[in-house]
Amino acid sequence: MSTLHIDRTSRWFGNVVAVNDITMDITPGVTGLLGPNGAGKSTLINMLGGFLPPSTGSVTLDSTPIWRNQEAYKEIGLVPEREGMYDFLTGWDFVLANAELHRLPDPAAAARKALATVEMEQAQDRKIATYSKGMRQRVKMASALVHDPSVLLLDEPFNGMDPRQRMQLMELLRRMGDEGRTVLFSSHILEEVEQLASHIEVVVAGRHAASGDFRKIRRLMTDRPHRYLVRSSDDRLLASALIADASTAGIELDYSEKALRIQAVDFGRFTEVLPRLAREHGIRLYTVSPSDESLESVFSYLVAA
Amino acid sequence: MYNQTVARLTYKALLGRRRALILFALPLLLLIVAGTVRATTGMDDEVTRELLGGFAMATMVPLIGVVAGTGAIGPEIDDGSVVYLLAKPLRRSSIIFTKLLVAIAVTVVFSAVPTLLAGYLLNGNSQQIAVAYAVAAAVASVAYSALFLLLGTVSRHAVVIGLVYALIWEALFGSMVSGARELSVQQWALSLAQKVAGSGAGITSDVGLTTGLTLLLVATVGGTWYASRRLRTLTLAGEE
Ligand SMILES: Nc1ncnc2c1ncn2[C@@H]1O[C@H](COP(=O)(O)OP(=O)(O)OP(=O)(O)O)[C@@H](O)[C@H]1O
Ligand SMILES: [Mg+2]
Numbered sequence: 001m002s003t004l005h006i007d008r009t010s011r012w013f014g015n016v017v018a019v020n021d022i023t024m025d026i027t028p029g030v031t032g033l034l035g036p037n038g039a040g041k042s043t044l045i046n047m048l049g050g051f052l053p054p055s056t057g058s059v060t061l062d063s064t065p066i067w068r069n070q071e072a073y074k075e076i077g078l079v080p081e082r083e084g085m086y087d088f089l090t091g092w093d094f095v096l097a098n099a100e101l102h103r104l105p106d107p108a109a110a111a112r113k114a115l116a117t118v119e120m121e122q123a124q125d126r127k128i129a130t131y132s133k134g135m136r137q138r139v140k141m142a143s144a145l146v147h148d149p150s151v152l153l154l155d156e157p158f159n160g161m162d163p164r165q166r167m168q169l170m171e172l173l174r175r176m177g178d179e180g181r182t183v184l185f186s187s188h189i190l191e192e193v194e195q196l197a198s199h200i201e202v203v204v205a206g207r208h209a210a211s212g213d214f215r216k217i218r219r220l221m222t223d224r225p226h227r228y229l230v231r232s233s234d235d236r237l238l239a240s241a242l243i244a245d246a247s248t249a250g251i252e253l254d255y256s257e258k259a260l261r262i263q264a265v266d267f268g269r270f271t272e273v274l275p276r277l278a279r280e281h282g283i284r285l286y287t288v289s290p291s292d293e294s295l296e297s298v299f300s301y302l303v304a305a
Numbered sequence: 306m307y308n309q310t311v312a313r314l315t316y317k318a319l320l321g322r323r324r325a326l327i328l329f330a331l332p333l334l335l336l337i338v339a340g341t342v343r344a345t346t347g348m349d350d351e352v353t354r355e356l357l358g359g360f361a362m363a364t365m366v367p368l369i370g371v372v373a374g375t376g377a378i379g380p381e382i383d384d385g386s387v388v389y390l391l392a393k394p395l396r397r398s399s400i401i402f403t404k405l406l407v408a409i410a411v412t413v414v415f416s417a418v419p420t421l422l423a424g425y426l427l428n429g430n431s432q433q434i435a436v437a438y439a440v441a442a443a444v445a446s447v448a449y450s451a452l453f454l455l456l457g458t459v460s461r462h463a464v465v466i467g468l469v470y471a472l473i474w475e476a477l478f479g480s481m482v483s484g485a486r487e488l489s490v491q492q493w494a495l496s497l498a499q500k501v502a503g504s505g506a507g508i509t510s511d512v513g514l515t516t517g518l519t520l521l522l523v524a525t526v527g528g529t530w531y532a533s534r535r536l537r538t539l540t541l542a543g544e545e
Contacts, residue, residue, distance in 0.1 A: 046541050049541075050392070051540060052540045073393050078392045084383075085389065086317075094389075097313070097389075098389060101308075101393040101395060
């Protein structure tokens with residue numbers, strides 16, 4: 001059993017702060033690292049994988065630092081985000097080479113087992129260059145598993161996979177977590193993380209925004225006032241009608257946008273009340289758009305909370 | 306230090322890519338020219354020296370050195386696949402050392418060996434000219450491999466920089482500007498060729514034997530050391 005510790009860690013590139021004073025422990029089981037594009041997920045994973053030194057703070061496996069410590073790779077299996085992977089080799093040669101590089105006592109047996117785990121035996125004699133995205137991902141996975149590591153780090157492993165491949169990989173990662181391995185994967189898709197991770201760490205703009213199981217994260221995301229941007233034929237009339245209803249918490253007349261900014265308390269009721277009130281008052285609705293449905297604003301809400 | 310698996314991967318990467326064609330093309334060209342010259346003008350020490358010195362040593366050896374040296378590591382760093390070597394309990398210096406040996410082997414096979422063959426073809430090794438140039442090509446192969454391997458760990462544009470060095474500095478500039486000639490792997494290696502061939506053969510170098518060998522050694526050891534250092538602190542840049 002291994003635990004990864006990130007302790008008051010920051011990482012900056014020039015004057016871009018990619019990771020900003022994050023402290024978290026990644027324990028055995030499956031942890032999802034969730035955050036929008038540019039949040040700092042890859043930067044964190046690269047530091048955990050020993051490919052980037054933290055600017056400040058420490059990143060350790062149990063209690064040994066990972067940067068410039070190649071012995072750590074006896075415990076760590078890495079599934080990088082980038083595609084480059086010796087395309088001129090067959091899947092078998094690639095996984096076997098990985099087993100040999102780990103100096104395993106029986107590399108061929110280890111390669112066979114790893115390829116079986118990801119169900120790639122049928123295609124193992126084809127060149128990697130001919131593989132689909134999902135097959136490449138599975139062979140990468142096999143190369144990461146070949147030395148039976150206690151820690152697995154995966155950067156965006158589901159990217160470009162079709163639903164069936166996604167299901168299979170999720171199944172596999174779940175099994176790895178159940179076996180007591182420390183599995184960390186990153187994603188910018190909430191549903192993906194929810195389905196798989198027993199524990200979620202949310203990172204936004206380099207900061208550690210939230211942490212917990214998916215119910216807790218969901219609650220943080222849904223128990224908030226929903227914001228809408230509405231344009232209509234008579235904004236003032238609509239505003240006065242809406243404020244009388246309990247589903248609305250607040251309304252602002254935005255002069256520059258020529259629109260109403262509405263905070264709804266009860267999402268379900270609001271979507272039903274708005275069209276009804278408009279009809280009753282003879283108001284035409286031009287625009288109704290949730291102003292913070294995008295993941296970005298969901299996350300910025302979390303950061304503010 | 307030597308790692309069999311790293312070597313196998315490096316050989317496949319070097320010989321499996323399209324770039325490898327140049328490895329076959331240049332020596333082939335040299336042999337064809339040598340054969341043609343021999344058939345049309347017969348044995349001639351002067352012509353032999355010009356072809357081996359002017360083409361083999363000045364152009365072919367550095368070009369093959371660029372392809373083998375940068376190709377042994379550059380593409381892996383570029384496409385990120387080097388991660389699979391680095392994420393292993395493996396000393397960085399052993400990765401570099403192995404790749405250096407592979408690059409040297411490839412450069413020697415594709416430049417020093419054809420130089421020797423071409424020399425025999427041209428004048429039957431009269432005045433030891435063939436052996437002298439082959440020995441020079443071999444020691445130059447070692448230094449070029451180390452320097453271009455280092456270049457491969459330092460810059461994404463290793464091939465271009467290497468080509469500029471090989472073609473402009475070694476082949477053109479080096480034969481015209483005297484200051485440049487002393488800082489040239491070619492000249493260092495030629496100091497050995499001069500020694501091997503003896504005075505009558507007319508092979509000359511701009512540096513003395515001791516200086517030449519010392520500089521070759523410094524370049525090789527220094528280049529290898531610094532390349533290991535680079536690899537130890539190689540960071541994985543995200544997509545920029
Ligand atoms: N090598 C680098 N040089 C400069 N800036 C970098 C570098 N790597 C990352 N960054 C910056 O750091 C921030 C975090 O990047 P990172 O790749 O960690 O995000 P991410 O969460 O993995 O995003 P994505 O979902 O797009 O993969 C971004 O603003 C990015 O531009
Ligand atoms: Mg990323």
